[in-house]
Amino acid sequence: QVQLVESGGGLVQAGGSLRLSCAASRRTFSSYTMGWFRQAPGKERAFVAIISRSGGRTVYADSVKGRFTISRDNAKNTVYLQMNSLKAEDTAVYYCAGRNNIVVVTSTRDYDYWGQGTQVTVSS
Numbered sequence: 001q002v003q004l005v006e007s008g009g010g011l012v013q014a015g016g017s018l019r020l021s022c023a024a025s026r027r028t029f030s031s032y033t034m035g036w037f038r039q040a041p042g043k044e045r046a047f048v049a050i051i052s053r054s055g056g057r058t059v060y061a062d063s064v065k066g067r068f069t070i071s072r073d074n075a076k077n078t079v080y081l082q083m084n085s086l087k088a089e090d091t092a093v094y095y096c097a098g099r100n101n102i103v104v105v106t107s108t109r110d111y112d113y114w115g116q117g118t119q120v121t122v123s124s
Contacts, residue, residue, distance in 0.1 A: 002026040002113045004096045009118030012086055016122070020081040022096030022115055029077040030054075033099050036070060036081045037108060038092035038120075045095065047106040049081060057104055063089075088124040093117040 003025040012018055020036065035050040049070035050059045058070050069082040079096060097111035 002029070002032065002098055002100075004098060004113055004115035006094065006096045006115040006118040009094060009120045011121045011123065014086060014088055014122055014124045016086050017082070017084045018086065018120060020083070020094055020096075020118060020120075022079045022081075024077045024079075024098065026077070028100075030074040031100055032113075033101055033104055034070075034072060034079040035097045035106070035111060036079075037095045037097055037111075038090075039095070039117075040089075040092040043092075045108050047108070048094070050104050050106055051079060052104050053102060059104060059106060061106075083120070086120075086122045088122050090120060091122050092120060094120050 006022045008020040036048040037045050038048050039045040051070045055072050067085045072079040095117045096115040098113040099111045
């Protein structure tokens with residue numbers, strides 16, 4: 001089992017930036033492929049960005065490419081999501097997720113561990 005705790009959400013104006021963090025409880029954090037997902041009101045949860053166990057591979061949703069950056073620090077058991085040039089349509093609850101598998105996938109059903117979510121609201 002691994003517990004994930006997100007932080008860093010909040011209210012920001014369009015064009016602004018936020019950095020989300022997700023701290024994991026396990027020392028075997030480096031064995032987990034990690035991802036960020038988001039869920040807007042009335043919509044299904046969708047992938048935003050995924051990072052491989054070593055951090056050497058990243059995958060982004062088309063809607064955030066060039067604006068968001070996922071990274072991880074395995075020594076700190078933490079994964080980050082740097083969000084720049086935020087838009088109103090980025091408003092959602094953002095979730096951190098992990099899977100104990102080397103394969104990088106983007107489907108929510110392939111992730112076993114989830115944080116409680118952090119709200120990001122972008123005002124236009």
